[in-house]
Amino acid sequence: MSLVQRLKKLASETAIYGVSSIVGRMLNFLLFPYYSGFFPPDVYAPIGLLYISFVFFNILYQYGMESAYLKYAAAAEAKPDKQRVFTTATVSLLVSSLVLSGLILLLREPVGLLVFGGGASAADLNLLNYGALILLLDALTVIPYAALRLENRAIRFAVIRFINIGVNVGLNVLLLTLFEPRVEFIVIANAVASGVALLLLVPEYARNVRAAFDGQLWRQLLVFGLPFIPGGLGYAVAERVNVFFLDRMTDEQVRTLYSTDIPQGVAEAPDYMVGAFTGIMKLVILMGLFVQMFRYAWQPFFLNHAKDDDAPQLFATTFTVLHVGLLFVLLGLSFYVAELVAWDIPGSRTYLIAPSYWMALPILPIGLLGYLFQGWYYTFSAGAYLTNKTKLFVPCTLAGAAVAVVVNALLVPQYGMVAAAWATTLAYATMALLLWLLIRGHYAVPYQWGRVLLASAVALALFLTWHYTPALQVWYAEAGLLVGYVAALLLLGIIPRRYLLRIIRRSS
Numbered sequence: 001m002s003l004v005q006r007l008k009k010l011a012s013e014t015a016i017y018g019v020s021s022i023v024g025r026m027l028n029f030l031l032f033p034y035y036s037g038f039f040p041p042d043v044y045a046p047i048g049l050l051y052i053s054f055v056f057f058n059i060l061y062q063y064g065m066e067s068a069y070l071k072y073a074a075a076a077e078a079k080p081d082k083q084r085v086f087t088t089a090t091v092s093l094l095v096s097s098l099v100l101s102g103l104i105l106l107l108r109e110p111v112g113l114l115v116f117g118g119g120a121s122a123a124d125l126n127l128l129n130y131g132a133l134i135l136l137l138d139a140l141t142v143i144p145y146a147a148l149r150l151e152n153r154a155i156r157f158a159v160i161r162f163i164n165i166g167v168n169v170g171l172n173v174l175l176l177t178l179f180e181p182r183v184e185f186i187v188i189a190n191a192v193a194s195g196v197a198l199l200l201l202v203p204e205y206a207r208n209v210r211a212a213f214d215g216q217l218w219r220q221l222l223v224f225g226l227p228f229i230p231g232g233l234g235y236a237v238a239e240r241v242n243v244f245f246l247d248r249m250t251d252e253q254v255r256t257l258y259s260t261d262i263p264q265g266v267a268e269a270p271d272y273m274v275g276a277f278t279g280i281m282k283l284v285i286l287m288g289l290f291v292q293m294f295r296y297a298w299q300p301f302f303l304n305h306a307k308d309d310d311a312p313q314l315f316a317t318t319f320t321v322l323h324v325g326l327l328f329v330l331l332g333l334s335f336y337v338a339e340l341v342a343w344d345i346p347g348s349r350t351y352l353i354a355p356s357y358w359m360a361l362p363i364l365p366i367g368l369l370g371y372l373f374q375g376w377y378y379t380f381s382a383g384a385y386l387t388n389k390t391k392l393f394v395p396c397t398l399a400g401a402a403v404a405v406v407v408n409a410l411l412v413p414q415y416g417m418v419a420a421a422w423a424t425t426l427a428y429a430t431m432a433l434l435l436w437l438l439i440r441g442h443y444a445v446p447y448q449w450g451r452v453l454l455a456s457a458v459a460l461a462l463f464l465t466w467h468y469t470p471a472l473q474v475w476y477a478e479a480g481l482l483v484g485y486v487a488a489l490l491l492l493g494i495i496p497r498r499y500l501l502r503i504i505r506r507s508s
Contacts, residue, residue: 041275
């Protein structure tokens with residue numbers, strides 16, 4: 001199979017995984033404008049804090065078992081061996097998840113203090129009950145979903161994800177429409193949707209749980225997976241700790257920075273700011289969707305093609321294609337966000353997103369850049385998996401966490417949300433570049449840095465031109481800038497035209 005054929009296969013699988021992720025997340029994104037009509041930012045803030053805490057909790061609940069399963073199941077040749085890996089990983093997650101959810105319920109008040117801060121109300125603590133259930137149910141879907149990915153059953157994967165999202169969205173709309181709106185309806189809908197997804201994955205359990213729990217294999221899975229805990233926690237700190245720094249700003253600090261944005265009647269200005277920040281981050285996460293859908297396809301792809309003679313060249317070309325693609329998404333979202341949030345929906349609220357959330361819009365390009373570096377990190381991680389150097393994730397993520405904490409601590413009190421967004425982006429950049437430096441001595445990949453930097457320069461020039469030229473900030477001029485970006489890639493040879501032509505011919 002040629003390089004172009006393999007890249008095309010990766011792209012097709014990425015598209016299938018991506019349809020379920022993007023459409024699902026798009027529906028979730030569309031829920032946020034719906035929420036913004038019911039809940040002002042300070043009321044929405046506890047939901048934002050809870051879901052951000054899920055990033056930390058999920059690392060503890062999963063402790064690298066998904067990646068360990070993919071590693072050992074991919075290496076197993078016989079079906080009974082694959083089933084033994086599935087069974088062992090599943091039993092491990094079941095027992096540990098029950099224990100962790102039990103601890104959350106028993107220690108609800110101290111856990112609530114960590115999640116919501118010192119001002120946690122009884123209603124906030126009640127959200128943790130549903131949170132413990134969601135975390136348990138989601139942990140039990142990890143291995144079946146991974147099995148579908150490893151077996152290239154992308155369509156079944158996507159169908160289950162679609163149903164999960166459909167149930168979540170449908171229940172949200174139903175509950176908020178039929179009853180007095182309450183924020184706990186959001187987590188109730190999520191818990192039901194997670195339960196439905198688990199039920200739909202029961203056939204994967206029935207098909208794969210055919211072997212006994214293997215204690216020796218379990219220890220091997222832990223040795224491979226446990227380094228993901230400190231690494232994952234470091235990653236979570238780098239990604240999400242900024243919200244907790246924002247939440248702990250004083251009322252005076254927030255009102256000084258955003259005096260024209262926060263209404264005088266708001267009792268807790270930090271909560272109002274956090275609600276706006278986490279709400280607009282839903283837009284930023286649209287870029288993260290492209291990165292995540294790539295990751296879903298990338299892990300099985302590099303594991304299956306690791307023994308190809310030209311594997312390093314294949315991985316290098318993949319990195320270039322990913323980078324220029326993410327730059328296109330970054331430019332597109334940055335150009336059109338103003339039109340998007342101010343979209344007039346006939347027969348409903350005046351704007352797609354309530355204006356009370358617009359104070360956080362300046363974070364968007366900065367946050368998008370962060371997800372581009374996250375894409376780099378996932379690409380570079382292939383070498384760590386293939387050489388069993390996953391322990392290198394730990395210093396990388398801890399370094400990113402340190403950068404995030406320092407930038408947040410020094411700059412958030414003075415610059416607020418913009419500093420918080422930059423803290424995460426700089427943390428992602430630190431993690432990605434450090435991983436590349438550490439892994440290249442173990443697994444050399446001839447990355448096309450000249451093309452990557454040239455594409456970045458083109459994108460930066462277009463962004464600055466747009467940013468400082470108000471006349472270009474209209475939809476048709478912005479479309480022209482995006483066309484110009486693609487044309488520049490072809491004219492400068494950043495994406496060789498022969499690859500494009502061969503892909504078009506094979507697709508026709």
